[in-house]
Structure formats: structure tokens, C-alpha cells
Amino acid sequence: MIHTITKLSVRDVRFPTSLDQHGSDAMHTDPDYSAAYVVIDTDNGLKGYGLTFTVGRGTEIVVCAVHALSGLIVGKSLEDIIRDFRGFYRTLTSDGQMRWIGPEKGVIHLATAAVLNAVWDLWARTEGKPLWKLLVDMDPKQIISCIDFRYITDALTEQEALDILMKAQEGKQQREGQMLEEGYPAYTTSCAWLGYSDQQLKKLCTDALASGWTRFKVKVGADLQDDKRRCSLIRQMIGPTNTLMIDANQRWDVGEAITWTSSLAEYKPLWIEEPTCPDDILGHATISKALAPLGIGVATGEQCHNRVMFKQFLQASALQFVQIDSCRLGSVNENLAVLLMAHKFQVPVCPHAGGVGLCELVQHLILFDYISVSANLDNRMCEYVDHLHEHFTSPVVIRNAHYMTPKDPGYSCEMFESSVQAHQYPEGETWKKLLKK
């Protein structure tokens, strides 16, 4: 059966999370978790849903970019696309005119992610499988055919990528069974946003411990004394054996990152996340080298804008934890490239999640990584933030601090139509009320 894409629609959906300081950090002090939300229609009634995550103002720019890309997809059939997915990926990312305003970065790449996430969702639905299962069952050669290797062959060739996937065929079924039973380990960022009071921190931490959480992330970077107090408080509450991670959200220059993080070493963080500019590969390498003797790794990736940047972070030993993002890279296609490179360089992948929909999406990618690529759970965990899941038709399920393996067909990013309509910016009910004030 052929599924021809007859229509692509995109909406600007925003949740007023800044009202309660949810998601606040050193650089994003008032985020309204938002999405450019894409629906593609086919001639036989099946739909695909996709999104890219944003934090409020500027979402309309991404929506504009999705409109610009839609001409490249409407009229095509899903079967045409997946027959040469690498070619289609390049059609979107290397349009002779639009590539100028990227290429493969920023607004236009976020839009590419939203559109391709919808295509992958549609594909998984046509197969009646959750996305992770579609990937796990796929022939390794077909996986490879979805990846654009342009600009990364000096780090990973097609043949090397294929070899990695072939080798991981061994034990795949056992790992799939394990995931279906236990789920994928998670950590929580919900306890310690920068805008929260100490009292809030304590309460949330107590609750999280009671629910079985063992890995906690704390936002830092605005004020060193505050950071010490907060890290000390959390470390006391979680005890010496549980895991603490800290996240500066790009607040520092290179030298400052080293001295500030060193001052927090006594709280034994596993990693410092985003210590400086996300573009600064060499800076991260310098920081990694300086912090290694303290046992602190560097984690980054949520604003690492494409596979070429990840390639260099790996080549330069500039990170010790790869934080892929389901909506900043060019969808599943580009994330596959990063997962395979990370495996080659033997660096663990710990996905970025949270926001709106990121947990729903990225769980599929990390399941595929464990079952079909890395076969390894050492120092690996997926971020979890307890926000806004109620707006999704197949929300993530967390049990005992693990992501339960999703079973519904698709990529888990369909939102309830009522949620979308209520939160459309600026015409939805939620915003009409807020903007009237």
C-alpha cells in the first residue's frame, strides 16, 4: 500500500511554564516550553505526528521554516522517501537556496527535525510498531541507507557503521527482552531547577528518593555560593552512593568553567553539563582535560547542532557523555549517525530530554542504542523531567526510575487535539486569558 503525503500542517503550541519557573536555568530564565507541532496527512487517512522543541518566543520563526520545507515533502509518498531516505534527507538539508540560512543548524534544522520526526512517526505507524522496534527490526543495510555520511567519513565510514550494527546482532533478542521487562534507566532533573527555593528542592528530592530515583541533576552557574549550598543540600539528602550531576547551561567562559566546577568537586558530581558555549569544541576539550583528575566528566549535546559538531567533540575528546537530542539534530537519521560515532569512540550516550515531548521521543532512540548498537548500560541513563506528559496520547511511563518500553505504534509525539488547540499561540484559550491580563 502506497501512502502519499497530501498535506502538512504546523502549529505554534506554547505552555506558560515560565509562570512557575519550571525549566529555569542560568541562561534560560523564563522558558515557556513550546513546540512547532507538525501533522502530515496521507491519501489513505493515516497521519504522522512530529515536533521540535522550543522555549517560547521564536517558535513562530520555526513554524515559518516548516512551511518553507513543506513544499519538498507534500506530494511525495512515504515509500519514495524511505526507498532513498539518505537522498530525501539531503533534499531537505541541502536545498540549493535554503541551505544558505543554515546549513544544518539553527531554525532551519529544527524545522527539518520536526518534519522528519513526523515522517518517522508515519513510517512506524504503517508498520504498526513503536519507532524503537521499527529500528531494531530493520536490516542493518537499511539503517545505513537512512544516514547522510557527508562530512563524517573521516571519523566513521559506511562500512564501519555497518560492522558495528552487524556485530550488535548478537544478543539483540536478549537485550530487547530485558528492556521490555526492566525498561531503560533514567535520571531526574525535576528536583532542582534554578528558580526553585531550598524548601521546594528538599520536598521534591524526598519524594523522588521515595519513588526510587538514584540519579539527580542540579542546575548551577548563576552564583557560586548558591550552587555550593544547593549541591551540598542535595548531596546530603541523596547520600554518598547515589549519583549527582550538575548543569551550567553554557554560563561560563573556559577558564571560569574550570575554576567554578573545581569548587564544586567536593560534592562529587559525575559530570558538568554545558560548561560553556555549545559551539566550543576546543574549549570543552580544555575543560575535560582539566577536570579529569577530579573525576568529573563533561557532558554536552542538547545544543550541539549537527553530526559534524558531534564528530569533532568525539575526535577531540571534548566530552565524556554524549547528550543527543531528538529535536535539534535532523531527526532519527542524524541521531543514528551520532549513536554510531559515539559507539566507535566508546563514549556513553545519555540523552537530553524534558521540555515538551523530548522524553516521549528520545526514549525510542536510546532503546535502539542499547539493543542494536552499544549493548552497554555502564554510565548510561536517559534524562527525565516530569512535565507536560499529560498532553500526549502515548505519554512516557516511568517505573522505579526507568523508562518503560513504549508499545504503541509510532514515535510517541501525537498530542491531544484539545491540548494543541488550547495552547496554540496566541489564539488558544490559555493564551487568550494570559495575554488579556
Added chain:
Amino acid sequence: MIHTITKLSVRDVRFPTSLDQHGSDAMHTDPDYSAAYVVIDTDNGLKGYGLTFTVGRGTEIVVCAVHALSGLIVGKSLEDIIRDFRGFYRTLTSDGQMRWIGPEKGVIHLATAAVLNAVWDLWARTEGKPLWKLLVDMDPKQIISCIDFRYITDALTEQEALDILMKAQEGKQQREGQMLEEGYPAYTTSCAWLGYSDQQLKKLCTDALASGWTRFKVKVGADLQDDKRRCSLIRQMIGPTNTLMIDANQRWDVGEAITWTSSLAEYKPLWIEEPTCPDDILGHATISKALAPLGIGVATGEQCHNRVMFKQFLQASALQFVQIDSCRLGSVNENLAVLLMAHKFQVPVCPHAGGVGLCELVQHLILFDYISVSANLDNRMCEYVDHLHEHFTSPVVIRNAHYMTPKDPGYSCEMFESSVQAHQYPEGETWKKLLKK
């Protein structure tokens, strides 16, 4: 006198250059040179004009981004802005919500460039000076106060930057006099676009030699045999002492860039431009190292998206020629940072120009570089392309292959209102006719 900004307007202006293959290269096969064109109005009638360059489709996305930024500028006075220009720069680039869709890259940064270019134009007009002269006459401390040093202090501190400017005070007047008399050396890209026939090449090259040109750039990268034929033809025509440069516009992976360029070494190119992905710092470093024994340098920058990327290119010895762009970086502010870093690392700056308006704008920056920073013309020249200058009220003047120093107040990016209206997309007369076909 206070100049309060009362209005910011932006228009999508496109020239159908793809009809004649002007500007065609290995990756941009059908560019329609375009601009997001900004006009800011003040309460006392003075206006500022700015633009960012694009190549057709997608310009509407940049226009959308300019609208999003306009709320951060309308209502402010020019005097408020320049009193803390560094702070204002950061207001635009680090908005707590909009930075997510960059930060400082792609669409949102192109929009920042357009807006700030208009602010600088306005500033120069209030002083009755061309922009280069405004900069040259400015107190070094004020220059420094326009630059955001965030993320670059590991390569260049404020004090080092100030020292560079102070040191270059010596001989400044003499250099200014020299520029007013001779102008700044240029090279031409107009002879050898990829879409041109050999016959066109020959004719254009003959004409250029007759007009005094001594430096020529050829587009390569689509087909090696074609490249050999074209380079051989041009080298024959210009003789052994004139300068040849080649430009691949990002066509290759790292390994291929080295072998392909090595195959063209016999034509003695001064540089290979954009051999691979503009994000690939380490790749460019590998290529630079491999080509150094052949006497071929690496040039890049027109798609280098911010000062943090330039910093790393310099730190890694990944380029031998810095090609700043007036419209991709965050206007004059960020270009000042790059000029100062390039000077510290002793790498010559050879600006990217062409498109629409890029020659008009960047001539000001390279004049400032010579007079107030580098005091050096060795291996330095500014790109020139003979296109679309007729649409500007103060077009560049080329004489004997030199940019004549501009004298009109401002940043030379005001377009004739009739040109703007005729080429507005899609409602201008030019497009109405073309789209009807």
C-alpha cells in the same frame, strides 16, 4: 540630540540571478541573490538601513526572525544603545527564549546582523561619517565596549584587544591617507562561476585583465576534469605571476578535499576556499596541514557562524585566510572581535563579498582593519563581484582593482526604494512577471 527608534520595517527582496547562473557554485546551483532589508525610523526623521544576504527561498524565514527581534529595539534611542552596545548586543543574542533557536547561528543570527547593520548605519549617519571613518575615529575603549567577549576570553582578553588598538594608533593617519588615495586591494570572482562556459570565462578574464585585475578566483568541486580544464585555462590567461584562488563551496569530505586540491596544485592556487563543511574546524586543520607542503593555504569564513567558531579555527591553525562576512556574523560588533583575534593570531583577513550588498558593507570593515588594527596589506585583499551594485544609493567604486574609500555617511547599504519595490518577493513587478510564466 536624541534619536529614538520609532519603527523597524523589513522586506523580502530577491533578484532572479539564477536565470543567468550568476553566483552558481558546487553547492548553490541556482542562487537568487536576496536580502532581508531593514529600515529603522527615528523620531527626528533620520533613518538607518541594514540588510542580511540570502540566496532566495528562506528569505521569508529571516524576515520573520527580524520581526521577532524588532520588539527589542523599537522604543530605544540610539544613544541608549551605544552607551552600552555590548549589553544591547547581548540583549539581542541572548534573549532567554529566542536564544534556544540559535544561539548566535543560522536564521536568528542573520536577522541580528540585519538589525544591527541598520543601527550602525544610523550611528554613522548621525555623525555624518562613512562607517569606516566612524570606527577609525572612535576611542579604542569605545570600540572595545561594543564587543561581547563572552566565550572568547581564552583566546583574546579585553586588555589584549585594547593593547592591539592602542599600538595601531601609530601611523594611523598615514594609512588613512594611503587608503583615501589608493583604495583597498581587491580580487575578482566574477570571471569563473561554475555555470559559465569556457567561452564566457575567456571573455570575462580578458576584460578583467584589461581593467587591471591581478587576482582571480575560480569555482571548483563539481567535476575534477572540468576543474583542471578551467584552472589551466585561467592560469594560461593570467600568466604565472598573477594570483589564482580556488573555491569548492563545501563540496568535499576531508580526505577528498586533500586529494582533489592536490590534483590542482600544478595551477598554483594561493588558497582553497571552503574545502569542506564550514563547521568542521578539525577537518580544516587536517586539510591545512596536508596542503601546507604544496604551498596552498585554506580560506574559510563566509558560513562561519560566530566569533566562537572563528576563535577555534584560529586556535587550531585550521585556516590561513580569515574570510569575514558582514551579514552572517553579528554585524560590526562581532566582526570587530574577529578582526582583533585574527590580528593576535597573525592570520590575514580577506573578506567575503559579492551577493547583494556584501561588497558595499564589508569594504568599511576591511578599511578599519588596515588603518586601525593590522596595518598590513601582505596577502590581503577583499573579494569583489560585479553584481547588483546599481540598486544601491552609494555603490562601491572600483578603480584599478582597488575598492575606492567610501565617502558618503553611513554603512552604504541603502537601496533605491524603486529597486526594493520592484524586487519585493513575491509582490514586486519583477516577480509578478516571472511567476506568471
